[in-house]
Amino acid sequence: MLKFIVNDKILETNAHPGTILIDYLRDELKLYGTKEGCKEGECGACTVLAGTLDDKGNISYKSVASCILPIGDVNGSHIVSIEGVNQEELNTIQKAIFDYSASQCGFCTPGIVLSLTYFALSSSEFSYKDAEDALDGNLCRCTGYVAIRNAAKALSDLLKTKSRDMNKRIDVLLEAGVLPSYFAQIPQKLKKLNASSASSPSAKARIIAGGTDLFVQIPDQLVESDLKFISERKDLNYIRVDGNCIRIGAATSLEDFRNSCAVNKYFPFMKDDVLLHSSMILRNKATLAGNIVNASPIGDITIMLLALNASIVIDGNGKTREIALDKFYKDYKKFDLSEGEIIKEILVPFMNEGVLYNFEKVSNRKILDIAAVNSSILIETNGMDIAALRISAGGVASIPLMIGGLDNFRGKEISYETVNKLAEYVVSQVAPIDDVRGSANYKKLLIRQLIFAHFNKLFGVKVCAGEGC
Numbered sequence: 001m002l003k004f005i006v007n008d009k010i011l012e013t014n015a016h017p018g019t020i021l022i023d024y025l026r027d028e029l030k031l032y033g034t035k036e037g038c039k040e041g042e043c044g045a046c047t048v049l050a051g052t053l054d055d056k057g058n059i060s061y062k063s064v065a066s067c068i069l070p071i072g073d074v075n076g077s078h079i080v081s082i083e084g085v086n087q088e089e090l091n092t093i094q095k096a097i098f099d100y101s102a103s104q105c106g107f108c109t110p111g112i113v114l115s116l117t118y119f120a121l122s123s124s125e126f127s128y129k130d131a132e133d134a135l136d137g138n139l140c141r142c143t144g145y146v147a148i149r150n151a152a153k154a155l156s157d158l159l160k161t162k163s164r165d166m167n168k169r170i171d172v173l174l175e176a177g178v179l180p181s182y183f184a185q186i187p188q189k190l191k192k193l194n195a196s197s198a199s200s201p202s203a204k205a206r207i208i209a210g211g212t213d214l215f216v217q218i219p220d221q222l223v224e225s226d227l228k229f230i231s232e233r234k235d236l237n238y239i240r241v242d243g244n245c246i247r248i249g250a251a252t253s254l255e256d257f258r259n260s261c262a263v264n265k266y267f268p269f270m271k272d273d274v275l276l277h278s279s280m281i282l283r284n285k286a287t288l289a290g291n292i293v294n295a296s297p298i299g300d301i302t303i304m305l306l307a308l309n310a311s312i313v314i315d316g317n318g319k320t321r322e323i324a325l326d327k328f329y330k331d332y333k334k335f336d337l338s339e340g341e342i343i344k345e346i347l348v349p350f351m352n353e354g355v356l357y358n359f360e361k362v363s364n365r366k367i368l369d370i371a372a373v374n375s376s377i378l379i380e381t382n383g384m385d386i387a388a389l390r391i392s393a394g395g396v397a398s399i400p401l402m403i404g405g406l407d408n409f410r411g412k413e414i415s416y417e418t419v420n421k422l423a424e425y426v427v428s429q430v431a432p433i434d435d436v437r438g439s440a441n442y443k444k445l446l447i448r449q450l451i452f453a454h455f456n457k458l459f460g461v462k463v464c465a466g467e468g469c
């Protein structure tokens, strides 16, 4: 039996934990305000909020794509659909959208209102940048984004006049007319909910982390399968500094990772690079471990972690073992993980002083798109010579690829000639295939250019445009 609160109602259901949340909201509860656009996490029309309590009893909300979220994952949570933020009159966010003519057909509007509600609930400074980030997964086909941005800016300006104390956030938003009054009682109600686990005890149960890959690929299969929800493993939701590395628990979402103080201190580039993975409604659920086990040859996080020399701790079948990520992949979607084992945590060693890192990705759209080719580099220099080098490349082999044999470039001066040779060498090591993201030849060209892009960004080495460059 699953238990959760939907808007202001406590609900219990015997529905399968793999039932998709939007189907449950629309088909069972007849809450038709949540719209189904793509049903693949790409458009944001289905955005709702999911609120959970932390150890101290404080509630925090995330915006999520209800079209790829199983109800087992929100067991014990507060789910907010557009009906749950409606008030007698338009609420403050709806009014901003009305005032700035930010809605035409209205299909995207419920999702936009809820993404902005998430912004209001989560942004420490109510900055316009946070409002924009909160909206990065919401597509609108008819209004145009200028009006939506204007409404978001007005909301940000209005909220900046209020207290920014996160401990009083719900009260502030109640007073500002953003949230209806019942929100004040939700933490108490959640505490009393006492939901039991939604996970199957079966050792063969399918592991669901964020579900952002699985529930796009095989939703029909999952609604009939035994499932184990990593989100129930609160003990795996952490980011810890430990000696000379950072440890990331398998239940940590990409958005928590990118906002972590420790990550920002030791890997500051992640704040922007992880934005390229996907939109907020996905980053709020997707995990690093899910990206690794997904084993896509173009997994962005995997490509970043490979160059950073990460390793993974695997738990199960009575033992714990650690393995370097670059030894994990065997062949297309084949890797060193047995039935009964899970990734428990990911270890990323700190970069030594002076070591540089860069990530590049080529995709049709900047956010919300899978890469055609991506690559990361970790480079240590001695003056202008290469002292050590790691390069990973995605979309150019059957696995997320670590380029081997780079020791030959040690001691070489960083110059156009060296980078050109390195780019040629990398191209000789890859074997891309023709697919929807591009032909094999195009991908070879891309990886060559990405090697130059790394050196251009880090050292100003440019691709030679012809004689005399």
Ligand SMILES: Cc1cc2nc3c(=O)[nH]c(=O)nc-3n(C[C@H](O)[C@H](O)[C@H](O)COP(=O)(O)OP(=O)(O)OC[C@H]3O[C@@H](n4cnc5c(N)ncnc54)[C@H](O)[C@@H]3O)c2cc1C
Pocket: 040, 041, 042, 206, 207, 208, 209, 210, 211, 212, 213, 214, 215, 216, 230, 250, 276, 277, 278, 282, 285, 286, 287, 288, 289, 290, 291, 292, 293, 294, 298, 299, 300, 301, 341, 342, 343, 344, 368, 369, 370, 371
């Ligand atoms: C619209 C959209 C855009 C996307 N864009 C990108 C993109 O640009 N780049 C990119 O890299 N990915 C992208 N993805 C894919 C997906 O979001 C990522 O791969 C994500 O990191 C998967 O994490 P998850 O937690 O949601 O995994 P899940 O879907 O929960 O799981 C993925 C796999 O990992 C297994 N698994 C999860 N956690 C563990 C664990 N701890 N131990 C063992 N097995 C585990 C699951 O059983 C499953 O086989 C996109 C997805 C969507 C829907």
Ligand code: FES
Pocket: 035, 036, 037, 038, 039, 040, 041, 042, 043, 044, 045, 046, 047, 065, 066, 067, 068
């Ligand atoms: S329906 Fe498009 S993201 Fe969910």
Ligand code: FES
Pocket: 102, 103, 104, 105, 106, 107, 108, 109, 139, 140, 141, 142, 143
């Ligand atoms: S108002 Fe029509 S899709 Fe946004």
